Amino acid sequence: MPQVTVLIPAHNAAATLAETLDSLVAQTYRDFEVLLVNDASHDNTVAIARSYADRIAVRILDLPQNMGVAGALNAGLAQIEAPYIARIDADDLAMPNRLEEQIGFLESHPEIDVCSSAMELFYDDASRPNEMLIKPTEDALIKTALVQYASMSHGASTFRKSFFDDVGGFDVRLDFAEDYDLWCRGALLGKCYTNLPMGLTKYRQHEQQVGKLRAQLQYDRDLLIKRKYLSALLNGESSGYLAEFFSPVLRFTSKEVTATVLEQVTPLLLRLAPKMPDQAYFADIVAKCVARHVRNCP
Numbered sequence: 001m002p003q004v005t006v007l008i009p010a011h012n013a014a015a016t017l018a019e020t021l022d023s024l025v026a027q028t029y030r031d032f033e034v035l036l037v038n039d040a041s042h043d044n045t046v047a048i049a050r051s052y053a054d055r056i057a058v059r060i061l062d063l064p065q066n067m068g069v070a071g072a073l074n075a076g077l078a079q080i081e082a083p084y085i086a087r088i089d090a091d092d093l094a095m096p097n098r099l100e101e102q103i104g105f106l107e108s109h110p111e112i113d114v115c116s117s118a119m120e121l122f123y124d125d126a127s128r129p130n131e132m133l134i135k136p137t138e139d140a141l142i143k144t145a146l147v148q149y150a151s152m153s154h155g156a157s158t159f160r161k162s163f164f165d166d167v168g169g170f171d172v173r174l175d176f177a178e179d180y181d182l183w184c185r186g187a188l189l190g191k192c193y194t195n196l197p198m199g200l201t202k203y204r205q206h207e208q209q210v211g212k213l214r215a216q217l218q219y220d221r222d223l224l225i226k227r228k229y230l231s232a233l234l235n236g237e238s239s240g241y242l243a244e245f246f247s248p249v250l251r252f253t254s255k256e257v258t259a260t261v262l263e264q265v266t267p268l269l270l271r272l273a274p275k276m277p278d279q280a281y282f283a284d285i286v287a288k289c290v291a292r293h294v295r296n297c298p
Contacts, residue, residue: 002057004032004099004158005082009072011039013090014048016204020090021052023202029099032086033057037076040066045090070170070178077169086158091204098200102158105196112139113191116157117200124204133203135195140277142193146184146229147272148246148285152193154179156201163191177221184229223247233275240264242272245289251296258297262290 006024010017024034034056036049040063052058061079063072077085084103088094102115109115121131135151136142145151167186170178183193226243241261244250252258269286276282 002031002033002082004029004084004086004103005080006032006034006086006088006099007037007073007076007080008034008088008090009037009039009069009076010041010045010049010090011066011072012041012043013045014041014043016091017045017048019093020088021049021056021058023093023095024088025052025055026096027094027099028097029103032099033059033082035059035061035076035079036090037061037063037072039063039068039072068172068175070172070175073178074169074172077164080161083161084158085161085164087155088201089155092155093202093204095200095202098156099158101196101198101200105194106158106160109194111192112194113163113186114152114157114159114193115196116152116154116194117196117198119153119156119201119203120199121203121205128205132199134197136281137195137197138278139192139194141281142183142195143187144276144278144281145285146180146187147226147233147242147276147282148289149248150177150180150183152179152183152195153201153203154182155203167191174221174225176218177225180222181225181228184225184232188229188232219247219249230272233272234268237268237271240268242268245293246285252293253297255297258293262293 036058038046038060046060049058049060061076063075067075086099105115106112119133121133135153136145142151163186167182167189171181174181223243226246227239230239230242231237241264245261245265252261273279273282
């Protein structure tokens with residue numbers, strides 16, 4: 001049994017899958033297999049994956065009907081026995097040292113359950129220069145930032161299998177934001193996270209991304225997940241308008257609405273603050289949210 005299974009859900013990924021698999025062929029760490037979950041593709045996705053069998057160990061799990069990302073991931077997780085699970089999407093690229101860096105870190109830091117990293121954003125048409133997406137590196141900062149956004153990059157993450165054994169799989173009802181929900185559930189169970197500061201995965205930017213095609217649905221589910229997480233931190237108390245307050249994209253429509261929201265969330269913020277792993281970072285998040293809402297209201 002390999003030490004690592006690289007889990008790739010794929011639906012009609014023929015246009016980009018070969019580049020992703022090429023990046024895995026080039027890995028400096030070699031004790032891994034690829035599990036490609038074919039989510040009812042009707043293009044050459046499976047044929048492309050099979051063509052790599054002489055270069056890397058590839059298993060293919062065929063799903064008879066499209067289950068979406070969360071469903072495909074859960075189907076794949078049920079087939080994995082390796083102690084480590086690395087995630088990458090079928091249109092992204094792993095830097096040659098990605099697995100070596102992440103497995104090495106997890107081996108030397110047994111208290112960490114999931115190791116992600118910075119991601120390099122790149123554009124197929126070279127219309128924009130590459131950008132580095134950097135998220136908080138330390139567990140306390142990551143968990144504190146979860147009140148506002150998914151502070152781990154799912155497609156750049158390597159997990160201990162025990163993480164899923166304890167936390168469970170992905171909630172299929174929250175497809176398009178399933179990773180944010182997973183991070184929040186793991187945090188509430190005391191799982192430990194890190195983001196390595198180097199860019200170990202290249203994240204392809206294109207017009208068919210979920211964040212562009214399903215922006216409203218993703219936004220709605222983002223708020224739902226925030227409400228669940230914040231309510232759990234408040235011992236089951238209603239989180240009121242906290243989710244809207246923390247949302248990086250929501251804009252209130254008037255000064256009156258802004259004032260009402262700020263008045264309502266202030267006592268909740270005071271109760272939430274002592275529960276934050278990094279209270280100084282939380283205070284900074286709150287101050288920036290207040291400034292943004294006040295600045296942006298008409």
